[in-house]
Amino acid sequence: xxxxxxxxxxxxxxxxxxxxxxQIYAAxxxxxxxxxxxxxxxxxxxxxxxxxxxxxxxxxxxxxxxxEVKNNNADPSWEEEFSFLNAHENNTLRxxxxxxxxxxxxxxxxxxxxxxxxTWQHQCxxxxxxxxxxxxxxxxxx
Numbered sequence: 159x160x161x162x163x164x165x166x167x168x169x170x171x172x173x174x175x176x177x178x179x180x181q182i183y184a185a186x187x188x189x190x191x192x193x194x195x196x197x198x199x200x201x202x203x204x205x206x207x208x209x210x211x212x213x214x215x216x217x218x219x220x221x222x223x224x225x226e227v228k229n230n231n232a233d234p235s236w237e238e239e240f241s242f243l244n245a246h247e248n249n250t251l252r253x254x255x256x257x258x259x260x261x262x263x264x265x266x267x268x269x270x271x272x273x274x275x276x277t278w279q280h281q282c283x284x285x286x287x288x289x290x291x292x293x294x295x296x297x298x299x300x
Contacts, residue, residue, distance in 0.1 A: 201233070201257075269290050
């Protein structure tokens, strides 16, 4: 009997904790994340030559978008801006830089940050050489 009551108490505590977390997220004001001003310098191609670079953007658990490929450019700039609804502070923003090739694309490097309220500029040194620069804004949905 004692095991059953302690087990019931644990389940009740678990349910209360889950409901508290749900209420916190439900009460949180919806925010929009905007990623922009993507550019890179000194990118290295995995093969001989100059990279055909593009960037894939991810937030928390999913793919959010991809820039166009900038052919034969070690210092590309991308015009794309990405906006995502329902972002939360401390979600992870991940950007992956690739060199587009005929058979498969080579990962040049990955950048990650935990997003914060406000406007931020970041730079990230890539695994194979070069630097990715990007900006983001996390603000309340208007």
